[in-house]
Amino acid sequence: MKPLALFSLLALPGLAMASVTIHEELYLPGATPESVRELIDAGTVEIDHVSSEGLELYGPRGIGRYLDSKNLVYLDMRAIRKNTFADYPSSKEIVEKLQALARKYPRIMSLVSIGKSVKGNDLLVMKISDNPTVDEVEPEFKYISSMHGDEITGRELSVEFIDELGRGYGTNSEITELINHTEIYIMPSMNPDGSDLRQRGNASFKDLNRNFPEMTRDTESTPVGRETEVQHVMRFQASRQFALSANFHGGTIVANYPWDAKYDAHPLEDFVKELSLGWAERNPEMAGSTEFPGGITNGAAWYIVKGGMQDWSYVWHNDLQITIELSHQKWPNYSEIPKFYQDNRDSMLYFMKQVHRGAGVKFGRPSVEGTIDVTQTAPAPKNLGSYAFKGSEFFKVLPEGEYKLTVREKNAAPKEVSVRIEKDRIYPNGNYTRLN
Numbered sequence: 028m029k030p031l032a033l034f035s036l037l038a039l040p041g042l043a044m045a046s047v048t049i050h051e052e053l054y055l056p057g058a059t060p061e062s063v064r065e066l067i068d069a070g071t072v073e074i075d076h077v078s079s080e081g082l083e084l085y086g087p088r089g090i091g092r093y094l095d096s097k098n099l100v101y102l103d104m105r106a107i108r109k110n111t112f113a114d115y116p117s118s119k120e121i122v123e124k125l126q127a128l129a130r131k132y133p134r135i136m137s138l139v140s141i142g143k144s145v146k147g148n149d150l151l152v153m154k155i156s157d158n159p160t161v162d163e164v165e166p167e168f169k170y171i172s173s174m175h176g177d178e179i180t181g182r183e184l185s186v187e188f189i190d191e192l193g194r195g196y197g198t199n200s201e202i203t204e205l206i207n208h209t210e211i212y213i214m215p216s217m218n219p220d221g222s223d224l225r226q227r228g229n230a231s232f233k234d235l236n237r238n239f240p241e242m243t244r245d246t247e248s249t250p251v252g253r254e255t256e257v258q259h260v261m262r263f264q265a266s267r268q269f270a271l272s273a274n275f276h277g278g279t280i281v282a283n284y285p286w287d288a289k290y291d292a293h294p295l296e297d298f299v300k301e302l303s304l305g306w307a308e309r310n311p312e313m314a315g316s317t318e319f320p321g322g323i324t325n326g327a328a329w330y331i332v333k334g335g336m337q338d339w340s341y342v343w344h345n346d347l348q349i350t351i352e353l354s355h356q357k358w359p360n361y362s363e364i365p366k367f368y369q370d371n372r373d374s375m376l377y378f379m380k381q382v383h384r385g386a387g388v389k390f391g392r393p394s395v396e397g398t399i400d401v402t403q404t405a406p407a408p409k410n411l412g413s414y415a416f417k418g419s420e421f422f423k424v425l426p427e428g429e430y431k432l433t434v435r436e437k438n439a440a441p442k443e444v445s446v447r448i449e450k451d452r453i454y455p456n457g458n459y460t461r462l463n
């Protein structure tokens with residue numbers, strides 16, 4: 028295919044609204060966003076992992092030639108990755124590992140496919156809970172990894188973590204309690220095609236973490252017209268009641284909290300910062316970061332991401348989500364994986380447990396629809412907004428304290444529920460109040 032003419036890289040009107048096609052994956056040592064401002068403003072490229080050492084630049088064919096014309100130095104990351112570290116499992120081998128784990132721990136694990144990737148690979152999610160094939164009333168938690176196919180560390184850590192949960196059931200009291208009283212979902216690979224190709228985008232060269240509905244430009248959350256893998260994750264999320272989640276990336280080491288798309292404070296900013304710090308302080312390298320104080324950062328303050336999964340998850344599904352960057356190398360030497368697992372294992376368990384810091388309502392009818400106003404009454408009175416719900420349960424993760432939940436169903440008088448949320452405990456089957 029003929030490379031785009033240089034001028035056309037800077038003159039693609041309206042492209043800022045669409046997703047960028049990624050054929051070139053470049054690293055620019057020493058560059059700042061200002062060095063490539065023309066390309067960013069034209070909406071031709073996206074940047075990622077901006078640091079004091081440089082940045083990553085993603086875009087269509089011709090970007091490298093454009094940089095040559097500006098005398099900017101860059102490395103071709105795909106070419107480097109294709110020639111190194113061949114010892115990782117293929118996506119097919121990851122599927123086999125997950126199937127083996129489901130067979131090994133049938134009492135607590137159930138492997139489900141939520142759809143197929145562009146190339147027909149199953150998008151697998153491991154559900155881990157007591158009675159894993161039954162939908163019980165328990166807080167719902169999830170981890171999703173490797174939506175960027177080249178950010179592989181989280182896929183390996185997710186598989187290892189699933190195995191550790193299996194081994195710990197019945198032998199480790201905290202793991203046992205968590206599995207008994209939580210519905211845990213772990214998706215090690217959201218972009219298996221990208222991982223097989225060792226590239227950021229999916230098989231259509233699209234960045235899945237720029238393809239979700241986004242509050243600053245979309246008024247509704249519809250899967251129509253989005254990338255296949257994003258559509259499947261959107262439908263999966265809509266079918267569940269996730270209250271807390273994290274998604275795993277690589278390229279640096281930091282815990283990143285919302286918002287990503289705008290500079291305003293998140294309604295639960297202090298709380299989500301606390302959870303991010305909780306992750307970071309259990310990971311020595313993250314806690315000791317020289318780039319990010321305390322090992323955490325606000326998304327937008329680092330760099331703006333539009334169309335990311337993190338913001339979408341909270342805005343449309345009341346699912347508080349953070350983004351964990353697990354390793355400086357996106358595709359590290361395979362022999363380093365056990366070290367990354369050791370560094371993150373306690374954080375993975377800590378963060379999962381936080382889904383019990385919350386409260387919910389369970390209705391006696393299957394399909395209830397309305398909104399719930401959340402008001403903190405102690406330690407300080409605070410209005411925390413109104414949240415839409417649909418189905419037979421609602422659950423929200425919140426800092427410890429006392430709350431009033433005002434349930435507003437269509438054509439019915441509002442009902443008030445008083446709840447108390449404590450820190451550091453696992454509530455038997457979650458902290459739910461039953462209503463008819």
Ligand SMILES: [Zn+2]
Binds near residue numbers: 175178236275277
């Ligand atoms: Zn990423």
